[in-house]
Amino acid sequence: MIQQEAIAFLKDLAENNNRDWFQSKQDSYQKYRKHYLELAQELLSGVQEFDLGMADVEAKKVVFRINRDIRFSKDKSPYKTHMGFWISPAHANNPKAGYYLHVDPKGSFLAGGIYMPEAKDLKKIRTEIAFFYDDLQEILSEKKFKTAFDDLQRDEHTLKTAPKDFEKDHPAIKHLQLKSFIVQRDIPFDDLFKSNFISDVVANFKIIKPLNDFLNRAFDVAD
Template sequence: MLQPSTLKFLKDLKKNNNKPWFDAHRKQYEDARKDFETFIQAVIDRHAQKDDTIREQEAKKCIFRINRDIRFSKDKTPYKSNMGASINRGGRKSVFAGYYFHLEPGQSFVGGGIWMPMAPEMKKVRQEIDYCFDEFKKIVQSKKFTTIYGDLYKEDDMSLSRVPQGFDKDHPAADYLKLKSWIAMQSVKDADLTAKDLVKKTLMAFETLQPMVQFINRSLED
């Protein structure tokens, strides 16, 4: 579980997103980050018993910086009003698919997959789906997967308008071949963030996602 004070800090930061306020509340930030880090480490330690590819990962190296990159953004607020952790084989910046937890009051979610891979990796994932669609479909259309995630994220911003070149436009996997990211997400209510079973529910979400993560990463190993 996470502490209510962690959620309060993020809510307050969203209302006071400036350096003087942040500097005056740095202790609260450090406490909130430590709380989130403790939670993520507990998830890593437990889930690594099922997925040993993340066994070497440390929470502090999986968590994103609170500072925003504002160099090319019209929004010049200096800080994120959320905390995120990407738990991936090979580390947060690796090419492999993995698991993600997004902490943001009112907008938290758990899930993962692979986000906007580069062209060579994207081609490999699509080829694997093409070659082994029956297997992929069995994973993402299973009762357990659909109960937790519904389906992969298929909004327009993550999907091509047409089946990519090299694949039949009537391919049975067309909806998945058109994707530019293969991710699944489950919303987490604020009340659940501070509940005692948060680690347990997060582990269930990660375990459900694991077959898809393994499927994608298999395609990237060559």
């Protein structure tokens, strides 16, 4: 479960998002950071039980620095006020779908898939969908998946028509229009403190695995 103290720290940080306050709360931050890493390890261990592709992932690679990148942001608040966990074998030269958990006093969720891949990788995924749409449909229509996530999310980046080189009347057109291939589920605030919180998240990630496997197939094709 998430510790109440960790959520309290994030709330306080949101109200005092400046370097002086943060430096004065180093004891609290170190406790929060320790809990953050422990959660990452527990979450990762759960995923590694069903996804062998995550065998070499380390817990320290699952978490994010608390410092925000404010170089190109209008919001100059220096620190992140949420916990993020990204479990994927991806690295700079090897994009992969994965699993994400977002813990935030203002709203938490879990998700999976791949967000805004580069153009060449987006083309690979769309090609996989176009040629093997039946495989994707089987995953998305599976009862547990449908109950947990319903369908891939559409967002402001979704195309209004067919992408270049794909047919407008393709049966997979609503998925070919996507630029991200994500499923997401909101987490009620009180659920963060339940003893089975992590196991519940892992169970949802397990439902996402067939989708991730399908998306990652696209990257196995030679350029």
